[in-house]
Amino acid sequence: MNCFMFPGQPLSHGTEWPDDPDFKAIADMTRRRAFFDLETFSWVGAVGTDNVKLQLFGTAMSLYRFRVLRRERPLPDFVAEHSMGIYPALAACGSLPEEAALEMTFRVGTCLARMGERCSYALGCVVGLPREPLLAIAENHGVYMANYNTSRHFLLSGERSAMEAAMAEALATGAFSARTFPCDTPLHTPLIGEIDGELRGIFNHYRYGEPRTRLMDHINQDYLGAADVAPFLREELQRPVFWEKSYRALRAAGVTSFVEVGMGDSLKKYNRWIDGELRS
Amino acid sequence: MAEELIDKVKQLIIDALRIEGMTPADIETDAPLFGEGLGLDSIDALQLVVAMEKEYGVVVPDAATGTKVFRSVRSMADYIAEHRK
Numbered sequence: 001m002n003c004f005m006f007p008g009q010p011l012s013h014g015t016e017w018p019d020d021p022d023f024k025a026i027a028d029m030t031r032r033r034a035f036f037d038l039e040t041f042s043w044v045g046a047v048g049t050d051n052v053k054l055q056l057f058g059t060a061m062s063l064y065r066f067r068v069l070r071r072e073r074p075l076p077d078f079v080a081e082h083s084m085g086i087y088p089a090l091a092a093c094g095s096l097p098e099e100a101a102l103e104m105t106f107r108v109g110t111c112l113a114r115m116g117e118r119c120s121y122a123l124g125c126v127v128g129l130p131r132e133p134l135l136a137i138a139e140n141h142g143v144y145m146a147n148y149n150t151s152r153h154f155l156l157s158g159e160r161s162a163m164e165a166a167m168a169e170a171l172a173t174g175a176f177s178a179r180t181f182p183c184d185t186p187l188h189t190p191l192i193g194e195i196d197g198e199l200r201g202i203f204n205h206y207r208y209g210e211p212r213t214r215l216m217d218h219i220n221q222d223y224l225g226a227a228d229v230a231p232f233l234r235e236e237l238q239r240p241v242f243w244e245k246s247y248r249a250l251r252a253a254g255v256t257s258f259v260e261v262g263m264g265d266s267l268k269k270y271n272r273w274i275d276g277e278l279r280s
Numbered sequence: 281m282a283e284e285l286i287d288k289v290k291q292l293i294i295d296a297l298r299i300e301g302m303t304p305a306d307i308e309t310d311a312p313l314f315g316e317g318l319g320l321d322s323i324d325a326l327q328l329v330v331a332m333e334k335e336y337g338v339v340v341p342d343a344a345t346g347t348k349v350f351r352s353v354r355s356m357a358d359y360i361a362e363h364r365k
Contacts (some may be wrong), residue, residue, distance in 0.1 A: 152326060153326075176322065176326050
């Protein structure tokens, strides 16, 4: 069995764009529903942060790649998602139209960005440390574990100066790599509860269809039904992403082939690491 | 530096990172492994650390050493030649 995996927000964007009708259609939708021009990477009649631009780029390119893949092969047996990859994943499952996935990305990103006007936040990417010492470092500095990607790849989220101190401690403790990335909001932490009311309003605005493909959530590794989607969308922004658990659950369910549907290949690389541990 | 070790390091990179459709001849010995070269990232680097330890018993103890070791295939081979058990 196979699985299409939808990654979260990319850290950078490309400059070369596909020249085909599918990309043009997605780019047109992005302009109309999210006020963003992919090719010039600029807003059209709206103002937003660089992070929202990258979030839209990520959703748009996942939608585009999914269209291309659908021409080559049938629907996958499973769909998995990481962080904001849930929005194109919902479209891929037929639970949400493509245009709505783009609009939702814009609305959620803009809502999240408003938190960044009041405080400076950052993500901290740590490679090489195991979970326990990193949990202690996070607690020491008042930041949160945001992604459990593998046994040695984690993302932390929180206030920026605290994150910089946490990354310095992670390096001093033996991390192979510890880098800080500015972000608009403390994604995947309880701090997002501050804007829960606004997020509920956004997610309740949409009508979700029953997923036509099994869609695994990255928190509990359950399969989402239509009624689960809106509550999950709120919860996932306030809880960590458990990618390793998701990948292992998909393996246990019989998935042998994984295709990353979006920009980059970070999920593929996490899977490679987890596979190595499964073999040893 | 023995060319044989250079080729083995290239094969180690291909195997550890599961790079499909690439042979050792496709990897330049002195090209940067990160960024514009092979385009590796920190996830790949940790995979290479593990592979080097498993294959040659060579440990990359910290990030600063890793930065030097993973500059190129040649720097990896130099480090292995110097530290292998």
